[in-house]
Amino acid sequence: MxxxxxxxxxxxxxxxxxxxxxxxxxxxxxxxxxxxxxxxxxxxxxxxxxxxAFTDTEIGGNGSWVGLENFIALADDPIFINSIWNTMFYTFTATVGKFVLGLWLALLLNQHIPFKSVLRAIILLPYIVPTVLSAIAFWWIYDPQFSIISYVLVDQLHILDHYIDFLGTPWAARWSLIVANIWRGIPFVAITLLAGLQTISPSLYEAALLDGASPWQQFRHITSPLLMPILAIVMTFSVLFTFTDFQLVYAITRGGPLNATHLMATLAFQRGIPGAQLGEGAAIAVAMIPFLIFATLFSYYALGRRKWQQGSSDE
Amino acid sequence: MSDIAADNTPVVESEGPQLLSWDSRARRIVTVYIPLVCFLIILLFPFYWMGVTTFKPNSELLNYKDNNPFWIRNPTFANINKLLFETDYPRWLVTTMGVAIGSTILSLLSSVLAAYAIQRLRFRGSDYVGLAIYAAYLVPPSILFIPLAQVVYQFGLFDTPFALILTYPTFLVPFCTWLLIGYFKSIPYELEECALIDGASRLQILRRITLPLAVPGLISAGIFAFTLSWNEFIYALAFISSTENKTVPVAILTELVQGDVYHWGSLMAGALLGSLPVAIFYMFFVEYYVSSLTGAVKE
Structure with missing residues (x-):
C-alpha cells in the first residue's frame, strides 16, 4: 500500500x-x-x-374519572388522617434521633482511634443489609413472649416486673418502629457527616485552642457552621426517605395494631395492591407529594440559608 | 484512595484537638471509648441475635429459664437445612442474583453513556439534562409503585423478573449518572483532545481512554447499584405474585411467615443467608462504597 x-x-x-x-x-x-x-x-x-388519583380504577379494570371524590372520601377517613399524623411524627422523631446519635458517632469516629477504617466498615453494616431482613430481626427482638430486651430488663436486671408488649399497643408499637428506623439510619448519617468533618482544617481547631476556646465553643463556632452545608443535604435525603418509608413498617407491624402505625406509604400499598383499589391508593400516594416537597424544601433551605448568610461560597 | 475522583476535597485527618492539651487517658476512655463501644454493641446486636437464633435448636430457642439466651448450647444446622432443602430458597437466591446483576448492567450501561454525553460531549442545556436526571433520584418509589404496577401490567411484564430489571434503573440510573459525571470531570480533557487529533472517533475515545480511567468510578457505581437492587423491596412486593419468582427479601417475609406460629429459627436463617451475600460483597469493596456514599453527598 x-x-x-x-x-x-x-x-x-x-x-x-x-x-x-x-x-x-x-x-x-x-x-x-x-x-x-x-x-x-x-x-x-x-x-x-x-x-x-382522580379515577376509581381497580386492578384489572379501567376506571372512570371521578374528580376529587377519592380525596373527599379520604378526608373523612380516620385511618388516613391518622396515617398523616403518624408519618409526620415518625419522620420528625426518627430524623431528630438519627441526627443527634449520628452526629455524636461521627464526632467519636473523628478522634484518633485505632482501627478506624475497620470500625467505619462495620458501622455501615446496618445500612448495607436488606432493610426487610433486619426488620425481621427487630420483629423477633420485639416478640411479646421471647423478647430479649424484656428478658434482660425483667429476668436479669429486675427493673420491670412484666414483659413489654412492644407491638401490641399503639404507642409502644410506634416507638418500637422509630427505634428500628433510627438504628438503620445512624450509619448513613454518621459516615456522611464524618466525611464532612474530615474536610474541616485542623488548623482552625489549633487556632481556637490557642484562643482558649472550650470544646463546646469549638463545636459551636467551628464544627457546626462548617458542617452545615453537608448536614443540609444529608438531612434532606434522610427526611425524604424516612417520610416515604415502607419496608420497616410493613415488615414489623403491617400497620397494626388496629391500623395505628400505618404510614401513608403502607396505607397506599394496602388499599392499592391487596385491596385492589388502585385509584384510592394512588390518591394516598399523591397526597404525600405536597408534604414531601414541603419537607424537602424546609430541611434544605432552613439549613442551607445559614450557609449563605455566612457568605461561604464552597459547595 | 487518592484515585477516587468524587472525593476531590483533600481528606485531612483532623488532629483530635483534645490531644493537644487537657486530655487525660481516663477522660478519653469515658468520653470516647465507652460511647463508641455502646454504639457498636447496639448497631451489631441484631446481627448477633440473627446468628444465634439461626443455629439454636427449638428447645433452647423458646426456653429462657434453663438456658442462657445469649449463647447456644447445642448448635444445630436444622434451620438452615430446612431453609435450603424444604423451601424454594435457592431459587429465590438465583432470581435475586439475576435481577440484581441484570439491573446493575443495564443501569451502568445507560449511566456511562449519559454521563459521557453530559460531561464530555457538552451541548447546550447539558447541565439541565444532568439536573433533571438527578432530580429523578428525589422521586421516592413509595409514590411510584401503584402507577408502575399498572404500567408493568400493560407491558405484559407482571410477575416476571423483567418487571424488576426494567424498573430498578429508575432509582439506579440517577445515582450512577451523577457519580460518573464526577469521575469523568476528573479525567483531563487534554487526553481526549490528543486522541481526537490522532484521528480516534468519539466512541473509540470513550472505550479506549475515558472508560479505563474511570474504572474506580465504574466499580463504585456498580457496587452501589448491586446492593440497592439486592435490597429493593416495594417494587418486588408489588410486581411479583408467584412464589417461585420472588426475590429473597420479599419471599422471606411473605413465604416463611405462615399463620400465627412464627418459625423464628428458619426466619432468622433466611434473614442471615439473605444478608450474607451483600455483606461479603460489600466487605470486598468497602472503600469504593464509602467513597461513593460520601462523594455523592458532597457533590
Whole structure:
C-alpha cells in the first residue's frame, strides 16, 4: 500500500463511522437509554399516578374519572388522617434521633482511634443489609413472649416486673418502629457527616485552642457552621426517605395494631395492591407529594440559608 | 484512595484537638471509648441475635429459664437445612442474583453513556439534562409503585423478573449518572483532545481512554447499584405474585411467615443467608462504597 491510498482511506471513513462522529447523533444515542428508561418508568408513571388519583380504577379494570371524590372520601377517613399524623411524627422523631446519635458517632469516629477504617466498615453494616431482613430481626427482638430486651430488663436486671408488649399497643408499637428506623439510619448519617468533618482544617481547631476556646465553643463556632452545608443535604435525603418509608413498617407491624402505625406509604400499598383499589391508593400516594416537597424544601433551605448568610461560597 | 475522583476535597485527618492539651487517658476512655463501644454493641446486636437464633435448636430457642439466651448450647444446622432443602430458597437466591446483576448492567450501561454525553460531549442545556436526571433520584418509589404496577401490567411484564430489571434503573440510573459525571470531570480533557487529533472517533475515545480511567468510578457505581437492587423491596412486593419468582427479601417475609406460629429459627436463617451475600460483597469493596456514599453527598 502506498501513501495515496492510505490518505484516501483516512479522509473517507464509511458512512457509519461518520454517523457515529456526528455530534448531535452521538449525543442523542448516548442519552437515549437513560432518558428512555426514566421517561417510561418514572415520568410516565408519575403522571399516570396523578391521573389515577382522580379515577376509581381497580386492578384489572379501567376506571372512570371521578374528580376529587377519592380525596373527599379520604378526608373523612380516620385511618388516613391518622396515617398523616403518624408519618409526620415518625419522620420528625426518627430524623431528630438519627441526627443527634449520628452526629455524636461521627464526632467519636473523628478522634484518633485505632482501627478506624475497620470500625467505619462495620458501622455501615446496618445500612448495607436488606432493610426487610433486619426488620425481621427487630420483629423477633420485639416478640411479646421471647423478647430479649424484656428478658434482660425483667429476668436479669429486675427493673420491670412484666414483659413489654412492644407491638401490641399503639404507642409502644410506634416507638418500637422509630427505634428500628433510627438504628438503620445512624450509619448513613454518621459516615456522611464524618466525611464532612474530615474536610474541616485542623488548623482552625489549633487556632481556637490557642484562643482558649472550650470544646463546646469549638463545636459551636467551628464544627457546626462548617458542617452545615453537608448536614443540609444529608438531612434532606434522610427526611425524604424516612417520610416515604415502607419496608420497616410493613415488615414489623403491617400497620397494626388496629391500623395505628400505618404510614401513608403502607396505607397506599394496602388499599392499592391487596385491596385492589388502585385509584384510592394512588390518591394516598399523591397526597404525600405536597408534604414531601414541603419537607424537602424546609430541611434544605432552613439549613442551607445559614450557609449563605455566612457568605461561604464552597459547595 | 487518592484515585477516587468524587472525593476531590483533600481528606485531612483532623488532629483530635483534645490531644493537644487537657486530655487525660481516663477522660478519653469515658468520653470516647465507652460511647463508641455502646454504639457498636447496639448497631451489631441484631446481627448477633440473627446468628444465634439461626443455629439454636427449638428447645433452647423458646426456653429462657434453663438456658442462657445469649449463647447456644447445642448448635444445630436444622434451620438452615430446612431453609435450603424444604423451601424454594435457592431459587429465590438465583432470581435475586439475576435481577440484581441484570439491573446493575443495564443501569451502568445507560449511566456511562449519559454521563459521557453530559460531561464530555457538552451541548447546550447539558447541565439541565444532568439536573433533571438527578432530580429523578428525589422521586421516592413509595409514590411510584401503584402507577408502575399498572404500567408493568400493560407491558405484559407482571410477575416476571423483567418487571424488576426494567424498573430498578429508575432509582439506579440517577445515582450512577451523577457519580460518573464526577469521575469523568476528573479525567483531563487534554487526553481526549490528543486522541481526537490522532484521528480516534468519539466512541473509540470513550472505550479506549475515558472508560479505563474511570474504572474506580465504574466499580463504585456498580457496587452501589448491586446492593440497592439486592435490597429493593416495594417494587418486588408489588410486581411479583408467584412464589417461585420472588426475590429473597420479599419471599422471606411473605413465604416463611405462615399463620400465627412464627418459625423464628428458619426466619432468622433466611434473614442471615439473605444478608450474607451483600455483606461479603460489600466487605470486598468497602472503600469504593464509602467513597461513593460520601462523594455523592458532597457533590
Amino acid at each position: 502506498d501513501a495515496t491510498t492510505w490518505v484516501a482511506k483516512r479522509t473517507k471513513p464509511n458512512w457509519l463511522a461518520r454517523l457515529f462522529d456526528y455530534k448531535p447523533f452521538l449525543i442523542a444515542l448516548c442519552l437515549a437509554p437513560a432518558l428512555g428508561l426514566l421517561l417510561v418508568f418514572l415520568t410516565y408513571p408519575l403522571g399516570l399516578g396523578i391521573y389515577l
